[in-house]
Amino acid sequence: MLKPLEDRLIVAVKEAGEQQVGGIVIAQAQEEKPVTGKVVAAGPGRVTEAGQKLAMTVKEGDQVLFDKFAGQAIEVDGQNYLALREKDVIGILA
């Protein structure tokens, strides 16, 4: 497994064909629309310039909505993941 640093999240991106989570349908026609995914690992939180660790809001297992162009693509055991920072997460699907 991968232990993300700071406020990074490792996210399993939802495939286009299955973009319907909790009643929310993400438009596929418009390329710039945010996409969803499931958080498989979350970092401990970012440390500010004042030396304070900021607690994470997003937890492992959360379904999150994030900007399509955010993060870095990585591959673990043949599956695609995205390494995001928590600030790139728009919201948690509940």
Add this chain to the structure above:
Amino acid sequence: MLKPLEDRLIVAVKEAGEQQVGGIVIAQAQEEKPVTGKVVAAGPGRVTEAGQKLAMTVKEGDQVLFDKFAGQAIEVDGQNYLALREKDVIGILA
């Protein structure tokens, strides 16, 4: 539903044909004019570098005026929403 992070607001954008709220008419001719919408969900507030959570001014249910080009378009249950940050809100219609 979507629980927005930080100081984000989920806003139901007002359609052009109905741009008249509380006596305020938003000009349609000039494309750059701000538009209005109703806040359907509000985040808990942004945390500063000093580690302090800043309280939100805008609440769920508020009618807000915001820059036309601000935010990210999302789609929930077939309706268009905008994910804005509170700093992009010009004012609350009262």
Add this chain to the structure above:
Amino acid sequence: MLKPLEDRLIVAVKEAGEQQVGGIVIAQAQEEKPVTGKVVAAGPGRVTEAGQKLAMTVKEGDQVLFDKFAGQAIEVDGQNYLALREKDVIGILA
């Protein structure tokens, strides 16, 4: 009415033909010259990264001088207003 957020000011812009306030004449020939207007609504003040609310200097009713290209044009009840931030105000006409 519109309640502006942070340090925003809602300003009724003075028409070109009447640009003479308190003995001050603003040049019309040079397009880049600042213009004047009357503040019809003022926000509560900006909150700093340290979490401190900064008091507003400009009050409702003040005649202010501001950069011609500052702010965002809005329209309320058929009248043009400008949404400015206090930092864009050069000075108060007294």
Add this chain to the structure above:
Amino acid sequence: MLKPLEDRLIVAVKEAGEQQVGGIVIAQAQEEKPVTGKVVAAGPGRVTEAGQKLAMTVKEGDQVLFDKFAGQAIEVDGQNYLALREKDVIGILA
């Protein structure tokens, strides 16, 4: 009169033909050279992000040297003034 905000200074710019103040001659040939002027109004001082008001060094009546391209041109009672920020002032002529 105009009461400048923050650390702004309202300066009466010296005409080219009279650019000799206190024995200092400002070169006219090279366009980028700083110019001089007399401060006719000074703001109360800038407030930092920490919420502290910084005292002004420049006072009304001071002759100051500033970058030719700094500030915004305004016109009061038919005279040209410049609205500068104190940080754009190189020094006080004494």
Add this chain to the structure above:
Amino acid sequence: MLKPLEDRLIVAVKEAGEQQVGGIVIAQAQEEKPVTGKVVAAGPGRVTEAGQKLAMTVKEGDQVLFDKFAGQAIEVDGQNYLALREKDVIGILA
């Protein structure tokens, strides 16, 4: 040896043919994918503007995942190393 300054890490980059660590396979086809390496030396930590030294999360001996384009290439005793900053490390392979 080289003692890195601040939050720098000296990393032995994994060769492409051996990009499989702890069950994680890094895709080779897509050039922008992050790569892995072993930390051979770690700095003492970055000092913030507030004068506080931030403890390092990454230790000597850790296997790390980092952006392909991060860091500066150096050569020690005929082997390639990369000098990274800890902020460029996405996560620790465990």
Add this chain to the structure above:
Amino acid sequence: MLKPLEDRLIVAVKEAGEQQVGGIVIAQAQEEKPVTGKVVAAGPGRVTEAGQKLAMTVKEGDQVLFDKFAGQAIEVDGQNYLALREKDVIGILA
């Protein structure tokens, strides 16, 4: 005379023909090399965002080495001076 503000220094630039100070010869061939000069006036020091005045290291009378492209050229009593900020001074020649 000119009293510089903040951390500014008024420097009498050394002419190319005399670029040898304290055994140090500044290369003339390469245009980008730093040049030297004598400080004729020094400001009181810069005030930080935290409201603290930072003491000056450079004093009136010091011979300083600074980047050729730093500062603003001014002319006082027919002599060329440069208005520099202390941060642009590489070192003091001793």
Add this chain to the structure above:
Amino acid sequence: MLKPLEDRLIVAVKEAGEQQVGGIVIAQAQEEKPVTGKVVAAGPGRVTEAGQKLAMTVKEGDQVLFDKFAGQAIEVDGQNYLALREKDVIGILA
């Protein structure tokens, strides 16, 4: 001699033909590789915005590795030196 300001270091750059220090060979083929040098003078340390002087890690006499394009070239007594800031030093050769 030259007393550097803030966190500057005066470094005697190693000639290409002698780029082997403490068993470390710096590649010459690739132009972007960092180079090494010996510190002949070190500043007292940088003062932060909070007014705190940060102690220097690099000392006079240290062999340092730094980015090839960092710093400003100066010439003292016919020898080439580089004026670097400590943040541009990757590590100390030990």
